[in-house]
Amino acid sequence: MSTSSTTIPPCSLEFALRLEGFAVHASADGADLLAGRPPGGWGCLVVDYNLQLGNGLDLIARLRSRGILWPAILMTTAPAAALRERAADAGILIVEKPLLGDALPDAIRRSFGG
DSSP states (O other): OOOSTTSOOHHHHHHHHHHTTOOOOOOSSSHHHHHSOOOSSOOOEEEESEETTEEHHHHHHHHHHTTOOOOEEEEESSOOHHHHHHHHHTTOEEEESSOOTTHHHHHHHHHTTO
């Protein structure tokens, strides 16, 4: 996740998702997922668009190329039409920041077919 002022600190997002009943593995930039073995089981990637070393769409593409084919949700503020189109073409759902209400937990549940 980005350290910009528009991004929820990872610990706050982790806490909120855990309260919703989700098991959470947080990563500042996804490097641990790229460097290690792909995680087993099933999950959902929740990725901020603004990362320190690139953007969330590129990170998701790199993870998918390594066999992590989980559903993905991209968090961003005021996405341009081109970004929306690129995300849609990749099957990535966008949840806009600031995060309001249950938008993110609901999106995660939908990604699991719930």
